[in-house]
Amino acid sequence: MALAAKTTIDVLRAIGEDTRFRIALLLHHGELTVSDLTDILGQSQPRISRHLKLLTEAGVVEKHREGTWAFFDLVTTGPIADVVGAAIDTVDPDDPVLAADLDRLALVRNQRAATAQEYFAAIAERWDEERSLHAPDDVVEAAIVEALAERPYHSVLDMGTGTGRMLQLLIGDRLDVRAIGLDNSHSMLGVARANLERAEVHGVDLRQGDVYSPPVEPGFDLVVVHQVLHFLHDPARAVHEARRLLNPGGRLLIVDFAPHALEFLRTDHAHRRLGFRDDTIVGWLEQSGLRPDEPCRIEPQHGATNPDDERLVVTLWLAHDRAAAPTTDSPTDAVPEGALR
Template sequence: MVAPLEIFRALADPTRLRIFVLLRAMELSVGELAQVLGQSQPRVSRHVKILADAGLAARRKEGSWVFLGLGDETDVAPILGALDIWQKGHVDHWQTADAARLAAVRADRAAAAERYFDQHAEQWDAIRSLYVAETEVEAAMRALLAGRRIGRLVDIGTGTGRMIALFGHEADSALGVDRSPQMLRLARAKLAEAGLGAAELRQGDMYELPLPDGSADTVILHQLLHFAQMPEAAIAEAARLLAEGGRLMIADFASHEREELRTDDAHARLGFADEQIRHWFAEAGLQTEAIEELKGGELTVKLWLGHRSGEKAIQRKAA
């Protein structure tokens, strides 16, 4: 626990207070903070160091990039609570301006990713196959999800619809969501070929899904999370869809140092550690049920399965 005096010294500077509030919204790099604040990167770095020394900010290195987020919850939560109370009814012009510029940063990130998806839509399945044997991943996913019926299936970032093609015949209903209209057009064609023309496809954002709470029994994030600028928010939104006993399956890469995937293939995150996913599951109200590691390709694939506790867990479909 950091001494209160150090915390208040760190927040005494207006710029550091602005940074603290921005990091509450999302993880950012120093360059993105500089863009939002309109200040030089060296100056922002000095402010970040003071916040980190006071336990209010934390650095996380990924390849040549460093992402910044809030510090330990025990130090940060009381400050956030106080800010919420103090700011009630007050309009801060700096905070309003920062929020607008932060929205621009988010839009830039999303536009870059969407350009990539649209440009590579036709080759998307081939691009995925470069990293890991999909047949092995799919078999492992099937094994982890066995034992209880799929129920209402939602595939977030459905791409070409592969996960719906894999699990849709066993589901009571199947719905795929993707931001890219071109991806959805491809998915419709592929699913029709697979005899799943009744599957529903919708355009939508992983952070704001066009679906009500508790509307799914099985949610899948397959090779999507490494494109997420805010993976914890994507997990929380996916978890929101789960009914009692519902399960969230994430298939993605373990932490790695393949920096070229960020620059060449629009990866926002260079994989994930188990402790990160466990923490995000817990924050989203899910229990970690299983973790599986699949080696053999250029990158290691991990499967993380979480579930929402409740008495109404869906049972195995009757034979």
């Protein structure tokens, strides 16, 4: 779709100022806050906010909130993105001003990563205890990749993204996938953001929000709910919301535990539900209008121990939109190359 002449002029005028163009160049490398930009550019918060307001009004920049924080990112699709991208592509990567800004961007990201690591270190022992009770992560992840290899996807929503690991696994270095990670915890989004930056996974939109009322519009080929339902007081409602966000022909993948009797996970790890029976999850999926595949059970490896000598079985439930005919697309781009390496 072509732009009206006035819109094109407005876009060019918005980025045609020194600070605003520097902001666009920085946002080309990932989302940032006002505070990040003031640290990088050495300008006052009111001035940076005013520039961001102009860029947002021109459609060059998108804004989303995480509680009291606001993150800004370049628009990534459509003709305005094409105009801005063309301007950015003309810049010499060795430009001294750009190079200095990117050096300061690296410092900001390192500080962000350190903060996220400090938070995660405080909960790591609890996570490690739980992970020791089920099959190794690489085994579970291999099963996820295999389950999704049937056909490609070009838009992904990770509901309850946590550390962002599912986005790393499913997106990798693909640039043709629109990806959103949703989590209710600002601190966990900080962990996810640092992990994705470290893994050089670009273009992911991380948002703070509730799985019962996701702050996104429908339109996803794949929605993932990985190790989330057991924390929820109304998991059926979360499944219904996940299904609502699918494209026609989309798929919903739920990963969680089979029923178990490890009560300490409820008292010490905030699990509300001690796993789920297959007929429970399948019932929710069918009630939401989806066609479930046969569940995939991943048994724990021998040797894991816990106070009751019981281990956790991880189950994958994959379901498809009933209204869609099976695709004939090649499955070769269903998962990123090298996802299992």
